Amino acid sequence: MSTIKDVAARAGVSFTTVSHVLNGTRRVSEEARARVEQAVAEMGYSPSAVARALKTSETFIFGVLVPDITNPFFAELTRGIEDRCWQTDYSVFLCNCDDDGGRQDRYLQTLIERRVDGLVLAAAAGEAAEVAKRLARSNNVPTVVVERRIPGLDADLVRIDHDAGARLAAGHLLEKGHRAIACLSGPSDFDISRERTAGWLAALREAGVEPRPEWMLTGDFSASAGYEMARSLLARGEVTAILAGNDVMAIGVLRAAAELGISVPEQLSVIGFDGIDLGGYVHPGLTSVGCPIHEMGGTTASLLLERLTNREGSRREVIIKPRIIERQSVAAPPRT
Amino acid sequence: MSTIKDVAARAGVSFTTVSHVLNGTRRVSEEARARVEQAVAEMGYSPSAVARALKTSETFIFGVLVPDITNPFFAELTRGIEDRCWQTDYSVFLCNCDDDGGRQDRYLQTLIERRVDGLVLAAAAGEAAEVAKRLARSNNVPTVVVERRIPGLDADLVRIDHDAGARLAAGHLLEKGHRAIACLSGPSDFDISRERTAGWLAALREAGVEPRPEWMLTGDFSASAGYEMARSLLARGEVTAILAGNDVMAIGVLRAAAELGISVPEQLSVIGFDGIDLGGYVHPGLTSVGCPIHEMGGTTASLLLERLTNREGSRREVIIKPRIIERQSVAAPPRT
């Protein structure tokens, strides 16, 4: 690998001048500039970001921790983050944590050693306090938390208004005439799950419907969780609508219904959450509480970029308002 | 940020000793080691990977270029790569290229400047030759190409046997009694598309069925492409089975069929490619030519890791054999 000194020798100037030509950091005569540029081209020289980072203590790298990139929600979110970073020449370390505290902590350690300029935390398993402590201690890396809440960590936050989302969904179903509405949520120790359940409860009560506790289920955010919960729920009959924790779960619900010979939306209405693209291609098309996930990723990255120049500004919280995406999986309940 | 010298001062040893304690690179007395470890813990010191990389010229970073992480195939592949890297403390730069030559080239430039230890190329749009040239010229970064072929680039290769896959799929359909089988492929300038089409052609001819050219369509790998192609194909009637380019396209096909009131598998059989998890949750469950995508990612990373220690070994090509995953989207053709 050729270095800046090799280029300088070839161009017949000092390596200081080469550096300034490359970065445009001071006036250089046309002649010298031309010679440098030619030398660079001829040698295929590319400057070492490693050395630059050491000198300037800026790496132009963000670390992004997600539970699992295989989940369409996080894929879309990550894509949004990356697209924004791309515009400003930041690179992204992708870290899948699987909601495994150990893996997450080790990743965090690695990212700190690598001196990333910023951190996106869309995962936060295990002792969140431990994470917060390590962050605060070692680096004060600017951090944005997405869709989680980490007590004791004073970081910017981007999250969906799950309460409003659940109310929207429940409202939509109530409007169609449903009264027996189940709510599937994520793990109960995530407060987004609690928030959603609360929204569902509130919406039903405000409509004068008393929610049954056995219609309130929790699991993880996978299709199989949705499938299993729907199987047990539908076996008992009664419910005419299901509000799923996310679209992937909802797809599991559709599958369970199909297997049981329950037609959607005629006999059962299903509504998802997130509004991933794929929801438009399953059958029936999945009505969902849609969120601008890609844009959310962009916002997250922007927040982080802002923090770099203004480290002391007050903490910010961006709340994304969801809206109903109507497709075909919701209709009026069957007449009894 | 504290440095190795701060630690040394606190522990009352030279920073050489601290380095050796941290890396286990030479014998250090119990006493000195203990003092160093205590100092490290007290100060929350974490070594700078940047400085280390500069000195050792090893970054422990791989760059992974994919068209779009939002595509479940690449999400799964990336996940497989990352899981393998995780075991060996490598980090992954995620680069979405959108099959856009310009974006890809700029990413490649960035990755070279960042001195990544290896490269996974699952995207290769634009002038592949240009890419190859740049790689060969500037760094000779060990590279593994996945599912693409880049003429003139002498890199290791991991790919699915699309010919065999298409034959498997066509064979499966022929066995059920189908004769009017369409084949949807990816862009025709990708040779995996051509290979698949060739496999389909061969299987049909070997069975004594003359394939019709109008049953051979190409588009990109998206659900909407599958949807559009299926719409135009099904409008004309005739075909009793569709072999889709991948599962995402197949989901688009299912959607088109449902909208047209064509029931799958009674009136139309559909078979996908890749075998993504989600295929098990759409309705009807998608029969597919399954590939161990996650494992493929792992293999890719392993190949790259191997290349690091053996840069001169001969070029390797790993070919993944697919197999049929039977679910519910394939049945015998309707009787006429």
Place this chain on the structure above:
DNA sequence: TCGCAGTCAGCAAACGTTTGCACCACTAAC
């Protein structure tokens, strides 16, 4: 003739590590 501003460029000190080389103190062997 001198001083001064303006333009262009080079020197060398960092940045935080790894690692070859050298040194010291001690013990065992001759």
Place this chain on the structure above:
DNA sequence: GTTAGTGGTGCAAACGTTTGCTGACTGCGA
């Protein structure tokens, strides 16, 4: 009482940049 080995340690030179400081030269006004 030298010599040779051995266990423990430190010095200082890289690695490839950025950037503050300094200097050479030119042209201009006094």
